[in-house]
Amino acid sequence: MLSAVIDTGYNSTRLCIYDVFPNKTFRLLGSSKFFLRIGEGIEEGSSISENKIKDLENTFRLFRNLLDKKNVNNIKVVGTSAFRYATNGLDVAKKITDIIGSQMIILSGEEEGKMAALGVIDTLPIDSGVIFDLGGGSLEVIYFESREIKEVYHFRLGALKLSREYKSEGELRKKIRNELSILKPIKGTLIGSGGNIRALGKMDQKLSAYPLKSVHGYIIKTSEISKYSKVLMNLDPEERSSLPGISKDRAYTIHTASVVIEELANILGASSITISAYGMREGVLIQDKIDDIQKNWLDTISREFLIDPPWEIYNSFDNPFMKLSSFIATIMKEAGFLDPYEACFRFLKYSTIPGFEDNDVLISSLLCKGASGKLKKKYFKLIKNNYNKKDFLKMAKEVKEVVNASVAGVKI
Structure with a gap:
């Protein structure tokens, strides 16, 4: 519909x-x-x-x-x-x-916060923590546990509003700290929604030559936000818009937004922020929780290709990265791509995949790249904290064998 x-x-x-x-x-x-x-x-x-x-x-x-x-x-x-x-x-x-x-x-401030939280909870594999939605005129902070919204706080700390009211960084930070002092330390993950946190994520990705194009599920360190805020507050809008990932329109709010986000993360005691590509609009759209989000989103992806979801292959693996890579590779193979593993890699690299964090998508995409036989040395640096080269290539080979056997009609 x-x-x-x-x-x-x-x-x-x-x-x-x-x-x-x-x-x-x-x-x-x-x-x-x-x-x-x-x-x-x-x-x-x-x-x-x-x-x-x-x-x-x-x-x-x-x-x-x-x-x-x-x-x-x-x-x-x-x-x-x-x-x-x-x-x-x-x-x-x-x-x-x-x-x-x-x-x-x-929408009231509380309603706006609830809608933003629903949009995030429906598209990221998160259980408990704090979600914030930073707009031009307000900031909503939502505490949630077991995917249930518990408390919603509303502050008049919008990025555009603050940029017009405060020219001094010291006064700006004092205002934000005073307003946010009522918040409790975080228990779980801090997730950010809104155009400004997404712009900061895009800038961080480009500066670090990150291979995925979507910021959904991307994790940015609070210490990096702190570095960016100090630089952005000392640039004019034209200079800000010359930075990677920052548009001319976003340049009018990104500096104050970075300070709000930094101060919020520090008050909550969060060392990093997970970025959501979705938020209030998607909450308004659905206005309900999606159960078993990963399977539901994978079901939707497969049906967009007019292919029945390959659950038998997905369920044949225990490793979550092998589950995702084999699922997408099977879709690409049944869709008729000459190199389904390269197609799987590109699909995961360039698409926004709801239901998964960026590390899930990154490692799964590289498994597909490994299955295509084209995994370059630079990619192994991205997975060194999870796997060594030998084990990873073995996993990629197993994904390829299972997908090929299944599509050929061999019982798994």
Whole structure:
């Protein structure tokens, strides 16, 4: 079923169109994003300006035309911090509702946090910890245990909002520390959602020549965030936009965002942050938990190739990396690729794979590369903490033998 989510926030307005499947998984078909910055200038007791309202109305007319062309009828529209802060938020939401034909819901800070947490929990193999969602106008911090949301905290610490209010790094850090002092130390994993943490992840990947292209499940050290924040706070927007992974629009918020993320991680006592490519929009889309996320997402991937999921091969291995690599390699082989193992490697390298952390995808992709007989020396540096060369090549050979035998019709 085709569905759309439109998220209008303090900094940006974005339309995402999804194909949603019966098992609650989804595929992002396309998106359109505009940095309208409707929250700029909103103070306590003030309103969204007429110029910003006109920009918003024009953007929603574009969205309405696009949705009509794609024949998308199931549309969810949400407004976040700018609508909560502005005195005319409800009036603007009504104007938008009239244009798009679906009611805009203004999310409270708690609701925004819950939706962000659902989007993360449904797409990463995580059990307990803290999820944060950093936007242009607010920060939501969500504690969860056994994949259940327990507490939601809401702070007016949005990256664009802070960039307009604080020019001194010292005052900025003091403000953030005072606000976040009520938080408890983390028990579990710290996961970050939002465009700024993803941009920091992309920059970190490019600077370290990381081979995967997706930031979903990528782990960045808090110490690296600290290094980046010190540099970013001393650059102007043009200089920031020249850095790898930082767009011109993101350059207006990435410096303050890096400070918020650094201070949050330090207060929680987290040495690293796992990045999610998904968040609030996907939570709004599904509004429920996905059970057995890895199997459900693999089921969706196989059916996108119009192939029945090769569970027999998947279940023939105990090693999680061999499970994933053999599953994807089998799909590629049945899809008719001349070198299914090279195709498996490229698919895992360039795709966002929900349900798995980046290390799962990285090692599985290199098993496929090893099965193709083209594993270069540089790749072994990436797996040295997990396997030695001899054992790893043995695993790759076993994956190839099992996949070849199964596809040829030999009983496993």
